[in-house]
Amino acid sequence: MNMKKIFILVLSVSLLGSCTKKLDELLVNPNGPTPESANADLYLTQLQLNFASFFSGASSFGMELTRQTVMYGPTYQAAYSPQSFDGLWNTAYTGVFKHANALIPVAEAEKKWIAAGMAKTMKAYTLITLVDMFGDIPYSTANLGSANTNPTIDKGADVYAAAIALLDAAIADFGKSTAFPGNQDMFFGAADAAGATKWKRVAKLFKLRALNNTRLVDAGAKGKIDALLADADVVATLTGTTNDFEFKYSTKQANPNSRHPRYNGNYVAAGGPGDYMGVYLMWSLAADKGTFNNQEARNTSDPRTRYYFYRQTTDDAAVSSNSLSCSTFPVPSHYTSGMPFCQFGLGAQGFWGRNHGDNSGIPPDGPYRTTVGIYPFGGDFDVNQGLPVGLNKGAQGAGIQPIWQSAFTYFVAAEAAVALGTAGNPRALLESGIRASISKVLGFPSTVNVAVVAAAVPSAARITAYVNLVLARYDKATTVAAKMEVIQQEYYISLWGNGVDAFNNYRRTGRPGSMSFTVAQAGGNMIRSHYYPSVLVNLNKNITQKTIDKQVFWDNNPAGFIK
Numbered sequence: 297m298n299m300k301k302i303f304i305l306v307l308s309v310s311l312l313g314s315c316t317k318k319l320d321e322l323l324v325n326p327n328g329p330t331p332e333s334a335n336a337d338l339y340l341t342q343l344q345l346n347f348a349s350f351f352s353g354a355s356s357f358g359m360e361l362t363r364q365t366v367m368y369g370p371t372y373q374a375a376y377s378p379q380s381f382d383g384l385w386n387t388a389y390t391g392v393f394k395h396a397n398a399l400i401p402v403a404e405a406e407k408k409w410i411a412a413g414m415a416k417t418m419k420a421y422t423l424i425t426l427v428d429m430f431g432d433i434p435y436s437t438a439n440l441g442s443a444n445t446n447p448t449i450d451k452g453a454d455v456y457a458a459a460i461a462l463l464d465a466a467i468a469d470f471g472k473s474t475a476f477p478g479n480q481d482m483f484f485g486a487a488d489a490a491g492a493t494k495w496k497r498v499a500k501l502f503k504l505r506a507l508n509n510t511r512l513v514d515a516g517a518k519g520k521i522d523a524l525l526a527d528a529d530v531v532a533t534l535t536g537t538t539n540d541f542e543f544k545y546s547t548k549q550a551n552p553n554s555r556h557p558r559y560n561g562n563y564v565a566a567g568g569p570g571d572y573m574g575v576y577l578m579w580s581l582a583a584d585k586g587t588f589n590n591q592e593a594r595n596t597s598d599p600r601t602r603y604y605f606y607r608q609t610t611d612d613a614a615v616s617s618n619s620l621s622c623s624t625f626p627v628p629s630h631y632t633s634g635m636p637f638c639q640f641g642l643g644a645q646g647f648w649g650r651n652h653g654d655n656s657g658i659p660p661d662g663p664y665r666t667t668v669g670i671y672p673f674g675g676d677f678d679v680n681q682g683l684p685v686g687l688n689k690g691a692q693g694a695g696i697q698p699i700w701q702s703a704f705t706y707f708v709a710a711e712a713a714v715a716l717g718t719a720g721n722p723r724a725l726l727e728s729g730i731r732a733s734i735s736k737v738l739g740f741p742s743t744v745n746v747a748v749v750a751a752a753v754p755s756a757a758r759i760t761a762y763v764n765l766v767l768a769r770y771d772k773a774t775t776v777a778a779k780m781e782v783i784q785q786e787y788y789i790s791l792w793g794n795g796v797d798a799f800n801n802y803r804r805t806g807r808p809g810s811m812s813f814t815v816a817q818a819g820g821n822m823i824r825s826h827y828y829p830s831v832l833v834n835l836n837k838n839i840t841q842k843t844i845d846k847q848v849f850w851d852n853n854p855a856g857f858i859k
Contacts, residue, residue: 346391356797555693568662
């Protein structure tokens, strides 16, 4: 080979190497940054959105099982399939855990301790909720990518312990001096140390919640709960609503649509709401302790009724066998005396929903169904309009996901005082919980810039009358079970929009015991934990499907405990 050929060969190789380097540079996608260029704030934004989506999905299942909205059934066995949970599972593992696991080491390296603590708090809540819903789940060997494509399941108790350890780590992070994420915080939005303090309180409240869930299987629960209830941060959450942990939506309809997802599904241009309200929940507010009346001066129902529900019709003129088939049916023979069915005997009031497990065909009732009100979904406030729903009505979707509120803490404390003998007067705690919930609900419209008709706002006297009625019921209760019934009924009502804790409370306490049965007499035993998602059992050789009567580790109540 002569020198000319050698020179050309060397030049070609050199040019090829240079081109390769330039081409490699072009492979870097600015919209998909490498791990080395990751930013904790960007991870944090997506994590919070995924966490809110996870809660919304988990809450929907719980709302159906606890009669807040309808579960079609007709049996528990047929109500859900493994595919029903695929979206929720993917949101948890690829939306929450994947982003949290990526964020935490980056935030710690950048000394953004508040972001790290937020991630640990949301991850812990998600882990706890997955155990609450499914029992044993993959954790220690999950989210390892190609290193392990078939993770094994961990015992629910072990996952709970790991989640509580995460909450403790988060609490420590929130105590470190550092820059706060500021407007990256979609829950509190406080760009100062006050926001870090609120997140620290949330982590402690989530720990309290977990300890209350496990009180049936933890001999040391009383001491642990007492310690948290005496903690200054937990006590601080009982004053006002500024510490309430909730995801807030806006009124923006497009690009992107950031309104409450349940508002989007019910306040539509035509065709009527997508949901049926649960007959039992409506009865609990509109009939159980008083009588709803379109004339507010004669209204003795729960003060929250007009805020929770919006009636598209205020009378029963449209009721027929074609529009409301249950109106011509007798009360199911297996229902106990007084158990609400269909329109529960109110007459001419327009509360139009469905009973538990009613899977009959959908009639042309779109213009008549009762739907969600202004609280917490950002719908319309009911002042007897009797008009169809539509786009941009009411608060235009500026609702919230009520993940944890001060009222819930009062009810947990009341439950623990009755069941475990923890500190505090359960009657006084019950009253505080009711008043905190009513205050939250009645004050909600002003927080979303909606002025309600003043004449329809319950008076202080009416609120006191309601509270006194509940306390009278409590005073007549002579057993732990009877006292728990009163506490859990009020806790249940306050949880409108939070099916996660409603489902947990029902399995843990069996209360409220007045919940309507499935319409079908052979509805089967109530779900104690859900099927594993199909994406888990179909794609993982180490995991097989479970049954819905398998109880989660903290539920040691007998079979058939709940209906």
